[in-house]
Amino acid sequence: MKKTILSLLLLSVFTLAKAQKSLPEIKVGTTMQASAFVNGSEFPLQLSIKSLAAPVSIGWSVDGYGEGSFEMSDKALESATNMSANGQPALGVTKLTDNETFGLISKAAYKSLSESKTFTYGGVKYSLKIPDTKPMKVDGKDADVTHVVSEDGKMELWILNNPALPLIFQSSGMATDIVINSVK
DSSP, X not given: OHHHHHHHHXXXXXXXXXXXXXXXXXXXXXXXXXXXXXXXEEEEEEEEEEESSSSEEEEEEEXXXXXXXXXXXXXXXXXXXXXXXXSSOOSEEEEOOTTEESSBOOHHHHHHHHHHSEEEETTEEEEEOSSOOSOOEETTEEBOEEEEEETTSSOEEEEESOTTSOBEEEEESSSEEEEEEEEO
């Protein structure tokens, strides 16, 4: 009897450990290899965390095009309600307004998502996708992300479950869609 109980206990611990999702550590110097999709074309994109103190800076690099970064104020990281409206990124540094973010949603939007399962960004209301039928993998592991969908069902986001830096790890239905494939 003791062996059976011990076996069941070990099996349940193993199952829970295997079911845990990966939450990559995001810090200054973190690089993310991604695929970007624009007008049906795919191209490789590298994103990097340049600064997590004011201004918050996310760098980008596209082979054959160039590189640059988006700078966001602390106010934007705390409470912005819009994504950057820049279509094709400009080379060099792009300073966003206090109400714009790039590659992430604000902490206030993430808090709303956590508490009420909805948030509004760029005038679009997003709600938690239940059940989540499209889990996301990063580096071959299930990523700890929250999957949301717009009210009209045309746009989807997969947001890293990190209240301090809720990065968008995947998007669908946007002018430019991304998928983060690897985090180092």
